[in-house]
Amino acid sequence: MLITCPYCGPRDVSEYSYQGDANRRRPDPASTDQAAWNAYVYDRVNTAGDHKEYWQHSAGCRVHLAVTRNTLTHKISSVAIARDVVVAERKEAAQ
């Protein structure tokens, strides 16, 4: 499996660390909504198909990436810098 890092180009999966499911959103740290916290910590969509997930290029430039990868075929359809994705999402939510 190769992941194309926006900075370093295509690199072997062994250079990356899997950071898990990117469908989850941490509740506001001030939130006391127990159900929302439980859902964030324990519950997973566990998609069979295109799955949003985080990887870190830990043996390379160390950037955190938001990757869409098919869990049935391992085909990667998009790689973006995680920060950009999350910041854009927050902006959208704020509007």
Add this chain to the structure above:
Amino acid sequence: MAEYSALSILKNALSGNRDWKPAWRKPEPKPSYDVIIIGGGGHGLSTAYYLAKEHGITNVAVIEKGYLGSGNVGRNTTIVRSNYLLPQNIRFYEHSMKLWENLSHDLNYNVMFSQRGVLNLVHSPSQVDDAIRRGNAMRHQGGDAVFLKPLEIAKLYPGLDVSPKARFPVMGGLLQPRAGTARHDAVAWGYARGADKRGVDLIENCEVIGFIKDGDRVVGVRTTRGDIRAKKVGVAAAGSTGRVMKLAGVDRLPIESHVLQAFVSESLKPILPGVITWGGGHLYVSQSDKGGLVFGGGLDEYNTYAQRGNMPLVEEVMSELLAMFPGFAKVRLLRSWGGVMDMSMDGSPIITTGPLPGMYLNCGWCYGGFKATPASGWCFAWTIAKNAPHEINAPFTLDRYHRGIHIDEKAQGATPKLH
């Protein structure tokens, strides 16, 4: 159906083995059943068997997308053990061990259960303490465990590197003598035959494509071979649990699907008397009766439903095996494969009523489902028959995560990488 016996082998040998009958029927699905089990693997088949045998519920169908035993029951490293620390796990896996010990007789089918022992090596003073504590916990609950010193281990496993120069020197090992291996396919076939004999319909090549619901209540399944209604529907779909449950409208579960790879080498003369695991990383190896080394390590560590993994993990597993047994360096690998694991968030399974009315759920086996096959089916059958869990599986609820009563064997917290 004829019982298998020495006499029947002799009789059939005399007639040129032309009169053996198939071990189970190939029935057409009926329009309705008392119970439908989704998943014709080890756990689904054993559930059907114990529903019929223990509870007299025989109007049962097991629905399987592929052929019987085509999933993880046919792709594991065949290890059977009950060397757990926590009382809930010890009780459950000891129950399983007791069923294993009589399984071939019970099923009239040789599952080749071989109590050759499972030895967990330890490599640091804290691992030694931990192993002795776990052994004491096992014995305290009626199990068996012996702590072995390096010299005793060297006698058992002549090829093992027990020298102080090893990267992770062996400081001892916890042996469970009653643990061992079993012939994995035979377990599926034996349960299938036993269930079929008692009237259970085993329906192969029948994929569930939806659920029939009356309001919230599940009252049947839609399949590629038509609609089938049932009073109760049990899901025992292991790595495919997420996909099946989504069809029922359950979008999120405390489960992730990951791939676990396993490997078999060419045949060697007998060298490993039992199952041995390495504590420096994560590796377990035994030798099959045909002589091949059967071994595996950890997960590939990313979500996947593909029954194959990637090369970095292959390299890691091989290097771990050679750290234990440097002499295996020139042994050739015969084949490797991957299985999809339903990894729960605390490393322990879920056997419960719900989450919808009319539905029962059996999942979260991480990569220890094979050894649990008898007890899982036994407990799931009880849960389905009585609409309530048996005392043994009562702790394995689905809501325990949200209620904060995890069964986290290693106390490593909420992560789908435990087992």
